[in-house]
Amino acid sequence: MYINGEWVKTNEWMEVTNPATGETIGSVPIITHKQMDLVINSAELAFHEWKRLSVYERAAYLHKWYELIDKNAEEIARVLTMEQGKPLKEALGEVHYANSFLEWYKEEGKRMYGETIPSQFREKRILIQKQPIGVVAAITPWNFPAAMITRKVAPALVAGCTIIIKPASQTPLTALLLAKYGHEAGIPKGVLNVITGKSSLIGDNLLQDPRVKKLTFTGSTEIGKQLMAQAATTVKKVSLELGGHAPFIVFEDANIEKAVKGAIQSKFRNAGQTCICANRIFVHESIHSTFIERFVEEVKKLKIGNGLNSQSDIGPLIDLSARNKVQSQIKDAIENGGLIHCGGRVVADNFLEPTVISNVKDEMMVMTEETFGPVAPIATFRNEDEVVNRANNSPYGLAAYFYTESLSRMYRVTESLEYGIIGVNDAAPSTAQAPFGGLKESGIGREGSHYGLDEYVEVKYVSISI
Ligand SMILES: NC(=O)c1ccc[n+]([C@@H]2O[C@H](COP(=O)([O-])OP(=O)(O)OC[C@H]3O[C@@H](n4cnc5c(N)ncnc54)[C@H](O)[C@@H]3O)[C@@H](O)[C@H]2O)c1
Numbered sequence: 490m491y492i493n494g495e496w497v498k499t500n501e502w503m504e505v506t507n508p509a510t511g512e513t514i515g516s517v518p519i520i521t522h523k524q525m526d527l528v529i530n531s532a533e534l535a536f537h538e539w540k541r542l543s544v545y546e547r548a549a550y551l552h553k554w555y556e557l558i559d560k561n562a563e564e565i566a567r568v569l570t571m572e573q574g575k576p577l578k579e580a581l582g583e584v585h586y587a588n589s590f591l592e593w594y595k596e597e598g599k600r601m602y603g604e605t606i607p608s609q610f611r612e613k614r615i616l617i618q619k620q621p622i623g624v625v626a627a628i629t630p631w632n633f634p635a636a637m638i639t640r641k642v643a644p645a646l647v648a649g650c651t652i653i654i655k656p657a658s659q660t661p662l663t664a665l666l667l668a669k670y671g672h673e674a675g676i677p678k679g680v681l682n683v684i685t686g687k688s689s690l691i692g693d694n695l696l697q698d699p700r701v702k703k704l705t706f707t708g709s710t711e712i713g714k715q716l717m718a719q720a721a722t723t724v725k726k727v728s729l730e731l732g733g734h735a736p737f738i739v740f741e742d743a744n745i746e747k748a749v750k751g752a753i754q755s756k757f758r759n760a761g762q763t764c765i766c767a768n769r770i771f772v773h774e775s776i777h778s779t780f781i782e783r784f785v786e787e788v789k790k791l792k793i794g795n796g797l798n799s800q801s802d803i804g805p806l807i808d809l810s811a812r813n814k815v816q817s818q819i820k821d822a823i824e825n826g827g828l829i830h831c832g833g834r835v836v837a838d839n840f841l842e843p844t845v846i847s848n849v850k851d852e853m854m855v856m857t858e859e860t861f862g863p864v865a866p867i868a869t870f871r872n873e874d875e876v877v878n879r880a881n882n883s884p885y886g887l888a889a890y891f892y893t894e895s896l897s898r899m900y901r902v903t904e905s906l907e908y909g910i911i912g913v914n915d916a917a918p919s920t921a922q923a924p925f926g927g928l929k930e931s932g933i934g935r936e937g938s939h940y941g942l943d944e945y946v947e948v949k950y951v952s953i954s955i
């Protein structure tokens with residue numbers, strides 16, 4: 490663990506395994522209650538100094554950190570693949586995507602402007618200041634072990650906050666490697682902290698402690714709800730990036746080749762283990778057979794294998810329970826009339842073949858539960874109103890995609906879909922300068938863009954009588 494600028498150990502450890510091989514590739518300490526108080530105290534003390542630096546001084550630290558991550562991207566990507574499983578080419582892409590948040594926020598922090606507002610009284614002046622909120626608790630998921638951390642750390646630190654990061658137990662090594670380079674960048678002690686251990690102990694301590702002013706969580710909706718309730722006990726500011734269940738709609742006037750390419754890209758990235766993966770594919774009945782033929786042809790080209798193998802397109806699922814959950818969705822679809830066009834079988838322990846299922850009904854598990862795996866369920870639809878209603882019929886509202894060549898349809902459907910992120914003929918919308926986040930039970934707040942910076946500041950109103 491990295492606490493107050495030092496590498497800290499304990500007597501208890503937990504192992505980190507490679508999901509592709511089951512081998513133990515490392516171990517990390519299990520934090521104690523006493524160390525929880527140490528890390529919160531360190532972050533609190535550091536905050537009072539860190540916030541006094543100019544944003545240009547803070548940005549300079551982020552710039553050095555950015556340069557070190559860029560220089561060591563291959564090393565970080567290899568560790569990421571070893572503990573998370575994604576193909577090395579995807580892991581390297583994630584490291585650069587993660588670093589883009591440092592690059593973007595080190596400049597955006599310099600635009601954290603205040604305001605003056607005209608008063609109706611001659612003798613009064615109205616001043617609006619933006620100030621850092623304080624100590625931030627960041628709890629992150631295993632599917633993007635680098636990007637889900639820097640998407641929080643970059644705006645938090647440049648705004649003047651200090652941060653305590655708890656990475657997922659499955660993927661702590663990437664977080665610790667990022668901290669190593671943050672240390673080498675000279676980030677002052679107590680500003681950046683990475684702790685590991687039992688989730689509930691860490692969560693209980695962070696969320697009950699009044700010195701922690703903000704919770705930023707990325708993970709499942711179930712855990713997000715639990716943490717939001719715990720944060721309420723000390724009225725912490727909360728940002729939640731939660732589950733998704735993206736509809737992917739192919740209208741009759743779509744460019745089918747673009748739609749097939751986009752569906753492959755969205756569905757099978759990270760073996761389908763991303764919050765914005767296409768989860769429900771809706772194809773207009775008039776082009777269904779053409780789409781399926783081309784889609785299955787391309788899916789069959791995908792190569793499954795260890796992420797360290799440069800030929801692999803699809804790595805393992807994170808663990809056996811994840812694989813079993815996806816398998817149960819496939820089984821339910823088949824039992825209810827779904828037709829398997831390819832895949833559906835376990836290749837080895839955590840490896841599941843990329844699977845395409847047609848004749849899918851909206852009541853099936855695969856169409857109602859988040860599918861964190863390489864399974865593409867395809868349903869047909871007759872008209873725009875029908876498919877928009879079906880697409881919106883979900884407790885989730887994170888990402889949605891649709892393919893059309895019609896400008897008027899693009900506006901109609903974009904305005905009707907109840908999702909925070911919409912890709913129109915585009916299956917890869919994520920970028921640092923744009924706001925990422927969802928509606929409904931997909932979360933609260935945004936990450937990335939200037940909206941993401943606002944999550945780490947308080948707005949102070951100063952009324953002056955002269
Ligand atoms: N919206 C987004 O930006 C986004 C991004 C990535 C993943 N996700 C979602 O995350 C989920 C997959 O990630 P996951 O399996 O790591 O999610 P998860 O909710 O199981 O765990 C997320 C994090 O919370 C921690 N955690 C679990 N229980 C806790 C507790 N009681 N107290 C404190 N911390 C606790 C975990 O250790 C992990 O670090 C999916 O639902 C996916 O959609 C969303």
Ligand SMILES: O=C[C@H](O)CS(=O)(=O)O
Nearest residue numbers: 632633762763764765919
């Ligand atoms: O899994 C969720 C991630 O936020 C997806 S992305 O890498 O930001 O597109």
